[in-house]
Amino acid sequence: MALTGDGRLVDDKFVDGCRRVTILGATGSIGTSTLDLLRRNPDGYAVEALTAHSDWQGLAALAREFRAAYVAIGDERHYQPLQQALSGTGIEVGAGAGALVEAAKRPADWVMAAIVGAAGLEPTLAAIERGVVVALANKEVLVCAGDLVLTAVKRSGATLLPVDSEHNAIFQVFDFAQVGAIEKIILTASGGPFRAASRAQMAQMGPAQAVAHPNWSMGAKISVDSATMMNKGLELIEAHHLFQLPQEKIDIVVHPQSVIHSLVAYTDGSVLAQLGSPDMRTPIAFTLAWPARMASPSPRLDLAKLATLTFEEPDPIRFPSLRLTREALAAGGSAPTTLNAANEVAVQAFLENRIGFLEIAEIVERTLETLPNEVPESIAHIHICDRRARDAAMAFIDRPSVGQRAY
Ligand SMILES: NC(=O)c1ccc[n+]([C@@H]2O[C@H](COP(=O)([O-])OP(=O)(O)OC[C@H]3O[C@@H](n4cnc5c(N)ncnc54)[C@H](OP(=O)(O)O)[C@@H]3O)[C@@H](O)[C@H]2O)c1
Numbered sequence: 001m002a003l004t005g006d007g008r009l010v011d012d013k014f015v016d017g018c019r020r021v022t023i024l025g026a027t028g029s030i031g032t033s034t035l036d037l038l039r040r041n042p043d044g045y046a047v048e049a050l051t052a053h054s055d056w057q058g059l060a061a062l063a064r065e066f067r068a069a070y071v072a073i074g075d076e077r078h079y080q081p082l083q084q085a086l087s088g089t090g091i092e093v094g095a096g097a098g099a100l101v102e103a104a105k106r107p108a109d110w111v112m113a114a115i116v117g118a119a120g121l122e123p124t125l126a127a128i129e130r131g132v133v134v135a136l137a138n139k140e141v142l143v144c145a146g147d148l149v150l151t152a153v154k155r156s157g158a159t160l161l162p163v164d165s166e167h168n169a170i171f172q173v174f175d176f177a178q179v180g181a182i183e184k185i186i187l188t189a190s191g192g193p194f195r196a197a198s199r200a201q202m203a204q205m206g207p208a209q210a211v212a213h214p215n216w217s218m219g220a221k222i223s224v225d226s227a228t229m230m231n232k233g234l235e236l237i238e239a240h241h242l243f244q245l246p247q248e249k250i251d252i253v254v255h256p257q258s259v260i261h262s263l264v265a266y267t268d269g270s271v272l273a274q275l276g277s278p279d280m281r282t283p284i285a286f287t288l289a290w291p292a293r294m295a296s297p298s299p300r301l302d303l304a305k306l307a308t309l310t311f312e313e314p315d316p317i318r319f320p321s322l323r324l325t326r327e328a329l330a331a332g333g334s335a336p337t338t339l340n341a342a343n344e345v346a347v348q349a350f351l352e353n354r355i356g357f358l359e360i361a362e363i364v365e366r367t368l369e370t371l372p373n374e375v376p377e378s379i380a381h382i383h384i385c386d387r388r389a390r391d392a393a394m395a396f397i398d399r400p401s402v403g404q405r406a407y
Contacts, residue, residue, distance in 0.1 A: 018044050019288075022106055024123050025114035026050035027058040029219045030137040030163065033280045034112050035062060037288055037296065045288070049103035051115070051123070054078060060085035067091075070106050072099035074119070101126045110288070112163070113138045116221050117344050118386055121145055125379065131156040135287035137163035139238045140344070144337040145382045146241035160242070161287040166235055167242055168283035169261035169274035174243060178266075185243060186263040186271075187235055188255040189314060190215050190278075192226040194357075195256060199318055205357045207350060215258040215278040224347045228360050229314065233325025234343075237336050240329060247329050252322065254312040259301065277301055320361040324368065333373040334385040341389035342367035349397045359397075367392045 021038070025031045031050075038045045047066040052059040056078035063071045063086060072094040073082050079095035086093055094102050104111060104126035111127035112135045113120055120138040127134050129152060136142070142149055153160050162168050166187045175181065193212050194202050211223040218226070225231035232252055239250050258278040265271045276282045279298035288294060316322040321343075328335040346363040349355045355363070370392050376382045 018046050019110050020046050020048045020108045021110045021112065021288075022049040022103060022108035022127070023047070023112045023114065024051050024100065024104060024120060024127070025112070025116065025138070026062055027052040027055040028114055028116065029217065029222075030114035030280060030284070031112065034114070034284050034288070035066065037281055037285055037294075038066065040297065041294065044294070048108040049106045051100050051103045053115075053119075056082040056085070063091050064089060070094065070103055072103040074100055097122065105130065109133060110135065112284075112287075113141065114163070116140070116219055118144045118340060121149075121379065121382070125149065125152055128152045128158045128160070129156050131158050133159045133161060133287075133290070135161045135163050135284070139164055139234050140340050142238045142241045143234050143340045144386060145376065145379065146237065146336070148376065148379060148382065150241055159290075161290055162238075162242055163280075163283050163287055164235060164238065165258075165276075165278070165280065165283050166262040167239060168286055170239065170243065170264055172274045172286070173264045173272035175264075175266075179244075181267045182245075182249070183265045183267050184249040184251055185239060185245060186251045186253055186265065187232060187239060188258070188260050188262050189229065189232040189252055190226065190258045191254045191256055191312070191314075192229060192231075194227050195254065197318075199358065202318070203356060203358050207353065210350070210357060214256070216280075218280075220351055221344070221347055224350060224360070225343070227357070228321045229319035230321035230325065230343055230347075230361070230364075232314070233321050234340070236325055237329050247326060252314050254314050255309065256312075257306065257309055259306060259309055275301060320365065324361060324364055328368065331373055333375045334371075334382075335368060335373050337376060337382055337385045338368055338371050338373075338389040339364055341386045342393035345390050345393040346397070355397055363393050363396045366396050 023031050023034055047068045049070040050062055050068045051072040053074040056073050059071055070092045076095040083093045100123040104123040110133045113124040114137040117140050121141050124141045162171050170185050210227040211220050213223050213226055236250055260273045260275050263271050263273040277299040281296045282298045285294050285296035328339040342364045346360040350360050367389055
């Protein structure tokens with residue numbers, strides 16, 4: 001650590017020159033917000049690598065604008081047009097799963113892990129294994145392989161910084177020197193677009209309603225997860241791994257305004273919280289500048305104008321995903337991997353209008369009931385469990401009995 005001329009405490013390696021950054025999932029909601037911050041700080045950051053899955057035009061435009069050294073497109077079918085779009089620029093182009101890992105291995109000091117879903121596991125692990133700072137937005141990575149990922153973090157000496165607004169809030173007020181004095185952490189949840197809806201009303205909701213989040217602008221998958229409240233369940237598992245707390249010490253409270261991003265309660269009765277407007281550029285800026293601070297254009301809070309902050313108990317009856325995630329975490333082993341994979345498949349089927357909204361949680365539950373629980377000992381084993389869960393969930397999607405379970 002070193003103190004800069006203007007009194008900031010930063011890692012020695014960032015004192016001179018700028019940070020080299022790689023963004024896995026550059027064309028998505030988190031990737032776009034990260035690049036917005038880089039655009040506003042052209043002297044502080046240089047882009048090493050960028051990745052996308054299918055949006056090769058968006059990736060090519062970003063690569064040109066930020067003069068990336070390397071770009072990777074996950075879907076190999078887009079390799080040719082991407083390469084042509086970047087010909088003559090000197091930017092190296094790769095395609096396929098191996099290229100995403102190659103992007104993560106490139107010499108960056110800071111990597112944003114913002115691919116959606118378990119597809120981000122290998123690239124995120126590749127970045128972690130380099131022992132650099134990894135800003136983690138891709139919560140599914142910790143849900144499906146938390147123990148193995150944390151072991152890799154310890155082995156490599158990487159620094160994992162949470163980007164999820166709740167975990168970032170907790171990170172900011174969590175006294176790592178006094179973990180014994182932490183009674184519990186409290187994750188806040190907006191409740192999503194169906195917070196006040198009955199089950200009968202939810203049954204009528206389609207993708208357009210489910211992705212219309214009242215506070216946050218996000219990718220389609222996490223928006224549907226917020227509507228089912230699976231997102232909060234995934235965050236419970238994420239928090240368990242990041243802060244090494246048993247689930248009994250992790251509470252969830254519904255806070256519709258999304259102003260208090262989460263809280264830590266201490267044994268002396270103190271409760272510390274982090275507040276801010278619902279704009280992901282605040283937690284991303286925290287991780288980009290860490291351990292210093294940088295300016296972010298997020299709208300500023302006007303507490304007097306807000307006037308009222310409200311809180312409610314979460315309802316595991318209307319939102320069975322909350323129960324399913326607690327059960328999967330308690331079961332341990334491959335149960336969270338199964339839950340995550342089945343949810344990814346069910347959410348995709350819902351977005352394609354192949355199943356109804358309530359069937360998402362039902363498919364996840366049936367998949368968990370059907371498959372054996374194993375202790376994943378390697379990433380290869382995680383992939384086997386993940387694949388099996390996807391196959392089982394897909395089979396349920398095509399069965400007429402789905403949708404008839406009463407909760
Ligand atoms: N958005 C938020 O406010 C927010 C907040 C907290 C946490 N997170 C987490 O951050 C992650 C990203 O969320 P997001 O909202 O930014 O998602 P998003 O808008 O859907 O973007 C996802 C990114 O990942 C890429 N991608 C998709 N499928 C892929 C695959 N199979 N292989 C490789 N790359 C793939 C996409 O490329 P294409 O554009 O080419 O499809 C895009 O760049 C998720 O895990 C989410 O839970 C998001």
